[in-house]
Amino acid sequence: MDKLLEVKSLGKSFKSKNVEKTIFSNINFHLFDQEIISIIGPSGCGKSTILNIISGVESDFQGEVIIKGQNSSLKNQSEVSYMQQKDLLLPWRNVLENSILGLEINKLNKNKSRENALRLLPEFGLEGSENMFPRHLSGGMRQRVSFLRSILLERPIMLLDEPFSALDSITRSKMHEWVSSILMINKKSVVLVTHDIYEAVLLSDRVLIMGGSPINICMEFEININRPRFKSPNNQKIFSKYEKDISDELLKHVPNNI
């Protein structure tokens, strides 16, 4: 299989009061085409920073990010879309205008963009709400609009930074189901950052554990559960086993600066 994304000896440090502090160093991982991987670790270990680097928002780092075999210069990349924790909808734009924001920035034909978005609305559970404003939407709906905005960009790699953490637990499990089907239909390759172990097991093909001192990726789990995955009496055991193993591993590698 093709390695769509490869991260090589990635490191990030910052200067504070003239002392060089390392957040993480020597991070290595890869992402195959149409694969979903999760990066899991305690808060503050630099998970989001990794996504910032891959997406090109952060340009001061050590190491290499290779996308589709090319060293990404990280300026004007068109392979990666990035969904942050907050839905980041613009309050003065309605659902349709919000969803085509990315296309608008890339100066695509406005009518075509609208048609595209309208066509996808039912699949995103947003049929008939194209003229509604974000303040009238529920948290789950807002997150789906944000998802639609990312999907419409048609970039093969999606970076998800705890996209479900702001939702209540019922909405979150609904979103889990829905997102895994959307990702499959749209053939996306995903790097998901989370600190929810269950979410990582449910959605990913591989789970990478971040921790240790200095922080790096200290363990990798392959999740061998058939898709579509729902917790049922049949696979209860195997889910629990993965969750326990990952939890143990995380505790073993708690960084000493936390």
Add this chain to the structure above:
Amino acid sequence: MFQIIFKTVKKYFEYGKFLSIISPLILIFLLLIIWQIGILIFDTPNWMLPSPVAIFQEIIDSKNILFKHSLVTLNESFWGLLLAIILGVIFGIIIFSFKTAERSVYPLIIASQTIPIIAIAPLLLIWVGPGILSKIIVVVLISFFPVVVNLIDGFKNADKDYEKMLKTFNASKIQILLKIHFPFALPYLLSGIKIASVSSIIGAVIGEWVGSTEGLGWLIKVSSPQFLTERMFASIVILSFMAIILFSLSWLLEKFLLRNY
């Protein structure tokens, strides 16, 4: 367009806002009655303090002269205000976009506010003469400040994560400014414009006071030595009325532009 404006206005009158409009009017009316009664009891001469009725009478009697000078003042205020908004937006964008400008220009703008405008007005008279231009400049000097300060505060208030998101869309700096920073700063800008709209009348009066041959500010100044107190009061009433009109227009503009916020 007009339909939307009409709808906005209608909405603000429907929602039990009637009471909030009528209440201050009742209070003003009561105060005027107390004033009128006080004048009758103490038999105050008109040149000292005219009664509300006498002021109202003066407005009707001298409506031609008052109207003529009102137009002059309103004209100066309006163009000064418009220019202040345009310059404020331009400077706001420059100061926000370039660190060097923020470090060098912004402190100067703030420092300039510590100079009393009334002290600068005579200088303007020497430099640009007693025409309308000197008044417009005074209005700009006074109204520019709230516009630019509010706009910059608004720019800085925009959530950094939106900027981050637009960067991953490969947005240019101008696109980020137009799609994120400017819309986020718009409520702040409009607050600034509301403050500026009221102070623009003050600016015009100061300009006329220092050197002019027309306008309500000038009319007040020349009425004083003649003890035409009713006329001075009539001018003051009209000035405050004009400030209310400019403020209301800014308020309408705000309601219209922020209807989806």
